[in-house]
Amino acid sequence: MALDQTPPLNSLGFAKAPADTRVVVAMSGGVDSSVVAAMLAEEGYDVVGVTLQLYDHGAALAKKGACCAGLDIHDARRVAETMGFPHYVLDYENIFKDAVIDEFAASYLGGATPVPCIRCNERVKFRDLLETAKDLEADCMATGHYIQRMAGDQGAELHCAADSNRDQSYFLFSTTREQLEYLRFPLGHLPSKNDTRALAAKYGLSVADKPDSQDICFVPDGDYASVIRKLRPEAADPGEIVHADGRVLGRHDGVIHYTIGQRRGLGIGGLSEPLYVVKLDADAKRVVVGPKEMLSTRTVPVREINWLGDAPLTSQPEWQVSVRVRSTRPPTEAIIRPLSDTEATVELITPEEGISPGQACVFYDRDSSRIFGGGWIHKG
Structure with missing residues (x-):
C-alpha cells in the first residue's frame, strides 16, 4: 500500500516547502507590510518586496506619514536589506493618477464623497500589482491589511480582522473571488496592533515605532480643497448657499470646501434653526443646506x-x-x-x-x- 507523499500545507496554504514558495509582498514602508515581509522571510519563504511609487517623488520626500512616499520607499528598502530579500520600486505614478486621483477629483466635484483608498486597492494594488506578482512567478501576493482570508466550501472567503479596531474590510470589499484566491493577509488574525509592533521589534526593524499614516496619501494634512483646486481650478469658483426650500442664504468660495453633513463654518449665521449641508450641486456651483432630518x-x-x-x-x-x-x-x-x-x-x-x-x-x-x-x- 503506497503512502501519501503529499507534503503538508505551509502557512500560506501551499503543499510545498516555504523555500519553494515565492511570495510578493506589497510593501508601503509602514510597520504592517514590513512585518509581513520580515515574518515570511524568517519562515524561509522566497520573498520579493515591491513598493509602488504612486505620486511625485520630489513632493513626497517632504511629507511624512503618507503611504508610498519617498521616505517610505527608503524604509521599505531598509527592511529588505535587514531581512535579506530583494526589493523593487515600481513607478505607478501615471496609473495611480488615471485610476485614482482623477476620479477622486471628478467624484468630489460631482457632489460625492469619494473613498480613494478603495479604488487604489481595487485598481492598482489588487489589479496591476497583482498581475506583476504573477509575472514574477509568485505563488501568491501578501499585504499588511487587517483582514482575514479563510477557506470555504465555495473557495476563499473574506472575513473581518480579529481586531475590530484595526479591521479594514470597508476598504477591501471590492476584492474579487479570483483575487482572493491569490492574496494572503498574514496579520488579520492578530489580536491587536501592539502585537504587530512587538514583531517588528523582534525582527529588529527600523520601522517598529513608526506612526500609522492618517491621511489619504496624496492629500497632505487632509486638505482636499488644495489638491482638487490644482486638478480642477473651476472647483474654487464662488457660488450660492441655498436653503432646500429655495431661499438664497449666502455665498461660498467653492463647493470643494464643503461636505455632506457639515454644520460648522457655513458662514450663514443668524438663522433660527441649525442647518447642515444636504447636497452639493457642483454644476450649478450651489451648496444646498437644510434641517438635520434631511440627512x-x-x-x-x-x-x-x-x-x-x-x-x-x-x-x-x-x-x-x-x-x-x-x-x-x-x-x-x-x-x-x-x-x-x-x-x-x-x-x-x-x-x-x-x-x-x-x-x-x-x-x-x-x-x-x-x-x-x-x-x-x-x-x-
Missing part, C-alpha cells in the same frame, strides 16, 4: 456590486445582512433587494444620517465575521 436616509441605492456570497446575488429577492455605510461607523441591520447582478436597493432598518454618494456600502453576514462584498452608493 436621515433609509433607502440606499447601490451599484458596481462585488458579491462574495456563495449563491448568486439575484438567486433570492432579498438578503438579511448588516451593512456599513461609512468606514467610521459600525455595521447596522439592513435588507438587500437585488435589481441585477451588480445593482441593488439597500433598506436600512434604522435610518442613518449623512450618507453620501461616492461612499461604499459594505455587506456583512449577521451571524459571522464573513464579508459578502459591497458596492458604491449613488444618487439613484
